[in-house]
Amino acid sequence: MSRKLLIILISFLLIAGIGGFLAYRMVFQDAPLSVENEKADFVISAAALVSAFETNESQAMKRYGGKIIEVHGEIDEITIKETSTTIVLKSPEDLFGVLCTFDSSVANAGSFRKGSAITVKGICNGYLTDVALNKCSLIK
Amino acid sequence: MKTIIFAAILILSTSFASAKQYITKTGQVKFYSHTPIEDIEAINRQAVGILDTESGSMQFKLLIRSFEFEKALMQEHFNENFMESDQYPKSSFEGSIMNPEEIDFEVPGTYVADVSGNLTIHGVTKAIRVKGSITVTKDELITKSTFKVNPTDYNISIPEVTRKKIANEIEVTVDATYTR
Numbered sequence: 001m002s003r004k005l006l007i008i009l010i011s012f013l014l015i016a017g018i019g020g021f022l023a024y025r026m027v028f029q030d031a032p033l034s035v036e037n038e039k040a041d042f043v044i045s046a047a048a049l050v051s052a053f054e055t056n057e058s059q060a061m062k063r064y065g066g067k068i069i070e071v072h073g074e075i076d077e078i079t080i081k082e083t084s085t086t087i088v089l090k091s092p093e094d095l096f097g098v099l100c101t102f103d104s105s106v107a108n109a110g111s112f113r114k115g116s117a118i119t120v121k122g123i124c125n126g127y128l129t130d131v132a133l134n135k136c137s138l139i140k
Numbered sequence: 141m142k143t144i145i146f147a148a149i150l151i152l153s154t155s156f157a158s159a160k161q162y163i164t165k166t167g168q169v170k171f172y173s174h175t176p177i178e179d180i181e182a183i184n185r186q187a188v189g190i191l192d193t194e195s196g197s198m199q200f201k202l203l204i205r206s207f208e209f210e211k212a213l214m215q216e217h218f219n220e221n222f223m224e225s226d227q228y229p230k231s232s233f234e235g236s237i238m239n240p241e242e243i244d245f246e247v248p249g250t251y252v253a254d255v256s257g258n259l260t261i262h263g264v265t266k267a268i269r270v271k272g273s274i275t276v277t278k279d280e281l282i283t284k285s286t287f288k289v290n291p292t293d294y295n296i297s298i299p300e301v302t303r304k305k306i307a308n309e310i311e312v313t314v315d316a317t318y319t320r
Contacts, residue, residue, distance in 0.1 A: 033212040065226055066205060066219065079166050084185050086166050099165060101185055101206075125186065125205035126229045129165060132186045132203055 033123070035068045036137045040121055046073025046089035046098040053127040054093060064124040069133060071098055072119040078112050085109040088130055089118070099130040106138065160194040160245075162281060167316035169202055171289075173307040180214065180306065182207040189316040191281060193245040196237035198255055198283070200314065203229055222296050228263045235268075243274055250275045255285065261294040272314070281318040286311060 042064065044052075049071055052060040073089030076097055085106060089098040100120045102109055112118070119140045122133035167187035173180040187202040204225040209215040219225040235257015237243065243251040256269040272285030288309045291298060298306050 031212060032208070032210055033215055061226060061229055065229065081166060081185075084166070086185070088165070099186060101166075123205070126203040128186070128188050128201050128203060128230070132206055134186060134206055134208065 033135055035121060035123055035135050038068055040070035041067040043070040046071050047091045047093075049098055049124075049131050050091035050093050050096050053131050054096065057127055061126055065126055067124055068121060069124045070119065070121045070139060071100075071133065072117070073098060075112055075114050075116055075118055078114060080109065085112070087112055087118070087120075089120070095129075097130050099132045100136045101132070101134040102136045102138070106136070160192060162191045162193070162318035162320065164189045164316050164318050167200060167202075167314070169200070170313040170315075171207075172311040172313070174311075175305055175307050178305045180209070182209045182215075182218070184208070187314075187316065189283070189318070191283065191316075191318055193281070196240040198233070198235050198237060198257070200233040200316070202231050204231060205229065217302070222291070222298060223262060228261075231259075231261045233257055233259050233268075237274075238269075243276075245274075245276055245281065248276050248278060253283070253285075259289075261289070262296050264294040266293055279320055281320060283316050283318070284314065286313045288312070 049064070049069065052064070071089065073091065075087050076090040077086075077088040079086040081104075083104050085102045085104065087100050087102075089100065091097050100122055118138070120133065120136050121139055122136035125132045125134060165188050166185060167189040169184045169187045171182055184202050184206045185208075186206040187200055190197075190199040192198075204223045205219060207215070207218065209218065235255050238254040238256050239252075243253060251274045253272045253274045254269070255272055256267070258265050259268045260266075268287070270285050270287040272283060275282040275284075289312050290309055291306075292308075
């Protein structure tokens with residue numbers, strides 16, 4: 001009896017395990033990367049993020065590259081295209097800011113105003129003229 | 141140092157409109173790999189482009205991590221295994237228009253551009269020469285080009301298990317719009 005129960009239990013766990021793994025793959029890995037429902041790895045101001053890359057780019061890349069960043073700052077530039085909306089958050093560096101790309105499906109993109117304060121969550125890709133974040137979602 | 145040069149270019153181009161230098165931060169670079177097993181596509185919408193209509197120089201810079209894939213797992217493999225994007229976070233192109241006499245940036249129309257320069261991917265720089273188009277309108281300059289890149293030329297090694305899913309030649313499409 002106990003052996004039979006054990007077999008049933010093991011097969012149940014095995015099925016649940018495989019099912020869970022497949023579900024995980026289907027939901028998280030076969031789907032596009034999305035951070036909307038994920039917790040941010042770092043919460044930081046646009047100024048501090050730019051300064052980290054400006055001071056030591058490779059070190060900042062190790063720390064922030066590929067990570068989910070929640071960043072707050074003031075909107076300096078807005079570019080609206082068919083497939084995406086891009087904003088640049090100001091930093092004291094003046095020339096460099098934080099570039100945030102939103103998919104066109106993002107609601108409120110039309111309500112972005114230059115000079116207004118904003119908090120955005122996205123994946124940090126590194127540093128070109130600006131620190132670049134994509135897959136962005138609006139926090140507030 | 142590079143940042144300072146870039147900053148200098150930015151300052152110059154924004155403060156002297158007469159310098160005829162145009163900048164975009166939202167250039168698009170797509171790549172497409174076709175095999176009988178799988179088609180893979182990725183798009184980068186954060187490419188920085190600098191076009192100098194006077195000297196005919198053309199530059200692009202992009203972050204490897206900015207490429208967006210249909211599947212998160214592919215994106216992870218691309219960054220971690222193939223491109224090693226923490227070690228080589230950027231890719232760039234620096235070139236010149238070889239047929240400037242055939243392009244009039246003041247007259248609206250679409251022109252064929254012959255561009256030659258150095259493409260850097262995965263830390264390896266190669267000379268390339270590609271054909272593209274430049275469309276001049278009243279408010280915009282639109283540059284487009286499609287060319288092939290062979291990953292092995294840039295020391296990108298693809299593991300045996302995934303080799304059948306990735307084409308030997310990757311089609312790259314560049315599409316950058318400059319506001320004038």
